Amino acid sequence: MSSIFEGFLSTPEVLEAFSERSFLSAMLRFEASLARAQATVGLIPESAARSIIGACKVELFDVAKIARDSGQAGSIAIPLVMRLKETVRLVDQEAADFVHLGSTSQDVIDTAMALVTRNTLALIDTDLNKAIAALLMLATRHAEHPVLGRTLMQPASVTSFGFKCAGWAAPLVRSRQRLKASASNALSVQLGGAVGTLAQMQGKGAQVRALMAADLKLKAPTFAWHTQRDEWIGLGCELGLLAGSFGKIAKDISLMSQYEVGEVSEPTKPGRGGSSAMPHKRNPVACMVALAAAQRAPQRVAALLAAMPQEHERALGNWQAELAEWPGLLMSAHGATRAMARALPGLQVDTARMLANIEKLRNELPGDVAKEWFGLDLAQGAAALARGQVTILTELNESTETTNAGTTP
Template identity: 75%
Template structure:
């Protein structure tokens, strides 16, 4: 799911989440849950369900072979289900006919994608919290420290560095709130059968869906979402907004870290940000990762939006195109937030250089203009706002505590 050129822009956890083995394991969790739920409502024999559940172990399958065969089959689900039926049949011939009963390829793939995406979103949320916490520490610590504000890439007036940090934190806190809501809506069991009606389940489809949702800890959607992708794509859009907000922080830090400016620097540690040709350089690697993600995520989000006009009850091409974009978006999102979450706590702030840059500009201006616009004491006016905004951001983050999580009804 990755290449040599993008692996270092993501994280090992996300790369593993979307590995072939892990995704097939999630698909097998769907099949086991389906059999368990169907036995629970009397659709299939309990003995058959137990045989299926006992066989849904990824180590029993040739993952590479299944992936190879998916190209010819047009879906990873087809060779997996075929192999699962064959393997179940080795132990219980009668149970093989109940494998994947009443469901369709998209059901297992979409639900597996929801499972691995949930894990990815949890990782992203945890790192957002770390990044916000680090920014709030900086906001309070430097609430009254003056720094030159810039507008249109030119010197503007005086603000405080703490106020700037609180401004960086606010959109991350809002993203955390929106991601939580979008995830509650989007991370759902997909179960509709061939055309969404679950015709083979004899009216017990909603019960099966509810059992599976409880088992897999996903939302029990009231309707199949085979070609109704709004809530799913909305989650992707929120990830794109998050990446853009992280890119904005990275852009500011990288500009303030230029040698000629010298106000900020990423943490220094062995093997981080060095140059083989120029030993004096300290490359802002975290900013690089976040900016690379911000350059790539918009195309991923646009592709998700472009795939929404899907044909009738099951799509030909657009759903498949959507699937191909999703891992890359999550890789960019977690790579970006992890990079900033690691860099921000150790961000090196040179308040003397900030003051010197102000004084240099102030000395070049007429006295009246310097007193009005570039007096470092103006930072004191921003200090109160910095503390107030930091408190407001902290209150936003508190709304997403696990014990306050909003439950979304189907």
């Protein structure tokens, strides 16, 4: 995929994961696993499986040509399987007849998408955990530091910056839990054959599917999910929620970092956040990436949901539309997560400016209003809440490490 406009809004790892070469490599992992499993249950000869497995190396294929040919074929799987058969035939004429036996295009593509997605989710989880840790550290460090609480974009009362950070962390902890649970359900082998019945596998389809799941470290579903996309789209919805939660944090930080407010700012280093015309500017680029993701993700998720009414046993158009949206959603999700995971540990917090903003407001208000709503002692109650929330969130986040290991590559 082109990185000209995705590059600064995503990450090199995810761009590479969804590159033509990487995705075809994942498809070949499916074909090798299929041959291995079918040989184990006696559907194909062991010698044929060895020949097929030996040919399932992406460096043996003209990736760019296969990608070009997919436009005419209507699926990337069709030219790949054709080239795989040709490659196998060069070394074992009979083995070529066993390539892709009893499977269908959607089987190999959905399983490859699950493999690539799993690796991307592992990247997201690592960076998400870093972002959570940074916010919980900030919540502890600044538990008692007063800051203006704002409602409807106007000063409302005094809270503490630590309480605000705990509030930012909470949906990320919940999102991390939900993502792991959703991934453990959604990251499944797809193997159903032409109409989901595996009719060409002589009653051994369930065994083949279970062996492939163990080999590829994916879930072995009870049924083919060719047009039953609920668990897969559910994972997409969780990615959209994550992007939205990071967008919320980025919105707050970008507002607090405006020069006129000056309460926080992203970390700086040469080449980061500069302006092509104004050397004095410090642009909040991590917030920019997260806000861009929060703008893009809803459309991606909506497209996934819109594609769910799929025709009968295999879809015409809707599944293909879903495939086209999925990489962009993961690119946005990891782009936002990585950007904030790098910015939050070095977030510069100006507690003196926070106090000055409160005092300026107090001096402009009637004394009784200033005392009731903007007394600095209000931060103490918020501090107690913040510390309690940090304890709960830390325990919840740590428990996530030991459960639902569905995103482990």
